[in-house]
Amino acid sequence: MKAVIMAGGKGTRLRPLTCHLPKPMVPLAGRPCMEYIIELLEAHGIIDIAVTIQYLPDVIRDYFGDGSRHGVRLHYFEETVPLGTAGSVKNAAPFLDEPFVVISGDALTDFDLTQAIRFHQEKRSLATLVLTRARHPLEYGVVMTDNDGRIVRFLEKPSWSEVFSDTVNTGIYILEPEVLDRFEPDIAYDFSQQLFPGLLSEGKPLYGYIADGYWSDIGTLEQYRQTQFDMLDRKANVRIRGIELQPGIYVGENVTAAPDVKWIGPAFIGDGCRIGEGVEIGEYSIVGQGNVLSAGSVLGRTILWDHNHIAERNELLGSTLGSRIFCKESARFADGSVVGSHCVIGPKAVVEPHVKIWPKKQIRENTRLTSSFVWGEHLGRPLYSAYGVTGTPNLDLTPEFAARFATAYGSALAAGKRLTVSSAPHEFARLIKRTVAAGLQSVGVDVVDLGDVLPPVARFAVRELQSAGGIHVQLGADGRGCLECYDGQGLPIDKAAERKVENGFRQEDYGRAPAESPGSYRTEETMTSSYLGALLAFSMLEGEGALPLRAVVCTHPAVFALLRPLLDALGCEAVHLPAEAQRERLAEHV
CATH class of the missing domain: 2.160.10.10 (Hexapeptide repeat proteins)
Structure with a gap:
């Protein structure tokens, strides 16, 4: 009797453990799962073994070699494209010149294979499926046999309404070599979905052997863990x-x-x-x-x-x-x-x-x-760069991020105090500003919303309103977003304050305000005019008969609208050019 170990699985449901490791090589109590299968085959006198490989095949080859270390002879058959369970075994057809056992390299079992082989021989079966009883058969192929063990019905992964038996397919088969003649090489072909239904419909001798013992498919992270717990509880008769x-x-x-x-x-x-x-x-x-x-x-x-x-x-x-x-x-x-x-x-x-x-x-x-x-x-890259908290809008700088940041910021620096919030004249910046305001209120910060202002106005407002600080949402010309954070003087917060905010953000250690008394919220949209008035008070041109000036401004229309009152007050003739037109048209106005 020969054997085929199917060892081509990727184990996608076991990721991230299997990102760089084939599923049969996932360790169980310190040894690859497939090593237990080789030991089982050797214990039942099966030493000539084909191994079908596809995903990261060299990892398996390098570990097991020719099998001599385990007392067996291994022969590898590599798929270049997925061929299904039966198709991969067909790859090894020249080697399989006598009855053989097919077994998965990514399941743990202690079944008595000798008894299963004897059953197969006594029934003169063409194909024998090794079955086990399962409490929850929905994840497996359900199989029904008659009193003689002949398979009369099976169904892959049924719903509860379709369950007609508690005996399930373990993926262990005993096959006569002629079953591989039923389909061509190098095509995708499956045992349970194509080969066995075909044998059943033709009335060929197809039997199911219900085995006693332990069997576990390690296909999910939960089952992978439970399998090893079962090993420690000695539910599986394997060597630790x-x-x-x-x-x-x-x-x-x-x-x-x-x-x-x-x-x-x-x-x-x-x-x-x-x-x-x-x-x-x-x-x-x-x-x-x-x-x-x-x-x-x-x-x-x-x-x-x-x-x-x-x-x-x-x-x-x-x-x-x-x-x-x-x-x-x-x-x-x-x-x-x-x-x-x-x-x-x-x-x-x-x-x-x-x-x-x-x-x-x-x-x-x-x-x-x-x-x-x-x-x-x-x-967990540093929150703060040289210009504040920066990121790509709606990728790094998202509403979810802004809410977390604002609660950490308010809890660390301004609980029970007043902060201003403001934004550039852009809809996404306004969205982030509103999220920041809500996060600050949730930790008991009183919020003053300045609306759409330029950064100098935001910094001026902090001092003018005697706030503990402020957060301004800015979008740069490069498309990057930035949360600028100011102290009570309208200056960028210092490194010590940044570290306090970052620690709170990483640890999610927020001191939430009682639900009945969050921070207050009000708007204050006069700061731009106040800023212009203060700026004019320092202007050397105010009240003097200055020569008329022309100012050509290349910027976003919304920014020009904020600058226009200042330019008018300075007696400048203001000309606006869209930013993209500055090189072509600037000379016309100089």
């Missing part, structure tokens, strides 16, 4: 490497642990790990090889792959981390969070429940991550 230090606690070679480590378990600790003082290894902790767990860190229901550095006082509860991740001190990972390999997690960062971080990301200090991080390299 290491010695059993205490009941249910398995420890590999060359592990060093401080005397005061708190072992709760069940748990698995891989080879070469170093565990610092006061670390707590809570229930269902699964730690791969070469990990460093520094003093005061706490793990519970958490899975770590290989070569991670967990700094002091980390808290990992219900999380899953890939390999070569550096978690700096006092970071926290909540239930269901998943971190891809090669990430750096900054000090005091918080990864909220069910948040996923794709590989090779950097999370800055004090960041509270509330949604998944897929694109870009850095999260």
